[in-house]
Amino acid sequence: MSDDKPTRRDLMKPLQLLGLAFGAAVFAGVVTLVAMGFFQQRSPEQAPAALQLALIFAGVTFIVVLLVVSLLLLAIDPAQVHKTIDGPVLLPRDKPNGSAGGTDANGTDPDAAASGGTRI
Incomplete structure (x- = not known):
C-alpha cells in the first residue's frame, strides 16, 4: 500500500504543529518578560505581576498560533501538494x-x- 498521495495526517504532523506553537509561545513570553523588566533589579512585588502577564501572553499566543496554522492546513487539498x-x-x-x-x-x-x- 505505497500511495504517492499524502494524506491530511501527513501534512499536519501534530508534533510539529505543537512545537511551532510552543516555540512562538516561549518567544512571546520571553519578550513580555524583557519588556516588563523582569530580569532587572525591581521591587519584589513587580516580579510576580510580570511573570503572570508573560504566562498569559504565552498561553494566548500558543492557542492562536495552533488554531491559525491548523485552519490554514485544512484549506490545503492533500492531492494538490505535489502538483x-x-x-x-x-x-x-x-x-x-x-x-x-x-x-x-x-x-x-x-x-x-x-x-x-x-x-x-
Whole structure:
C-alpha cells in the first residue's frame, strides 16, 4: 500500500504543529518578560505581576498560533501538494496564455477591437 498521495495526517504532523506553537509561545513570553523588566533589579512585588502577564501572553499566543496554522492546513487539498504549476498563477484559466489581456504587437487591445470600443 505505497500511495504517492499524502494524506491530511501527513501534512499536519501534530508534533510539529505543537512545537511551532510552543516555540512562538516561549518567544512571546520571553519578550513580555524583557519588556516588563523582569530580569532587572525591581521591587519584589513587580516580579510576580510580570511573570503572570508573560504566562498569559504565552498561553494566548500558543492557542492562536495552533488554531491559525491548523485552519490554514485544512484549506490545503492533500492531492494538490505535489502538483506542479506550469502556467502563470494570476492569469485566468479560460484564456490562452497569449491573449490574457493587454495589447498585441501593434499596440491595440484585441478584446476592445472585437467589442467595437476602446479600453482604458
